[in-house]
Amino acid sequence: MRRPFHLLFVVLAACGVAEQPDWARTVAAYEVPLPTPDDKARFVDVMSAAAEKEGLHVDSATADELRSLSEVSPITFNAAIWRGKNDEEALVSAMDFRDNIGRVWVTFSLGQDQALSNRLRDNLVADMKRQWPATASLPIMPNGGIPLVEDLVRTPDGYRVKTAAAAKYAAGPRDQN
Incomplete structure (x- = not known):
């Protein structure tokens, strides 16, 4: 049972994130x-x-x-x-x-x-x-994602990213290449 698990892990590790x-x-x-x-x-x-x-x-x-x-x-x-x-x-x-x-x-x-x-x-x-x-x-972040629920705050105009969490959403994978 361990061998198939390890093979699966190797296959998954070799897979990168495909650009959308x-x-x-x-x-x-x-x-x-x-x-x-x-x-x-x-x-x-x-x-x-x-x-x-x-x-x-x-x-x-x-x-x-x-x-x-x-x-x-x-x-x-x-x-x-x-x-x-x-x-x-x-x-x-x-x-x-x-x-x-x-x-x-x-x-x-x-x-x-x-x-x-x-x-x-x-x-x-x-x-x-x-x-x-x-x-x-x-809010839609630079990488196209939506922030985690715990990083959002509701305002009269919709949600926004909490100030304390904003830095982790400042740049996404598209921006870092």
Whole structure:
């Protein structure tokens, strides 16, 4: 049993972080309060309506899939809006996780067709804010990531990085090369 583990470790250690294409870069992110199963079901409906307007589709995790994923780390929501029959490109990803259960983080990518991505984002964000007024923007860091929950503070205009944590987000991998 130890030999396969060590071989797996060697294979994983040899793998570097692949640079993401620019179109996959996160350009906007929001937190939407979805504390109940009904809220989550309504949100999938809102995502689906926005996706269908643009000829896109939504895939969302089933209750069984969420239970299975929660064995690794708690999660109660996981859905994405995809372009293409074979899920060629995720334009929107929405999920909660251990540190923000019931507060779903929705991220928007730049997209290969930026006009499509912009229309989708504008329509979905307007619907999110109309139906869930406590929706708040999340900061996007230079590396395209979103700060850890414990490094964020809520303001009237959305979240911002706490002053004490700002230095660790000042430069990302793209900035350090």
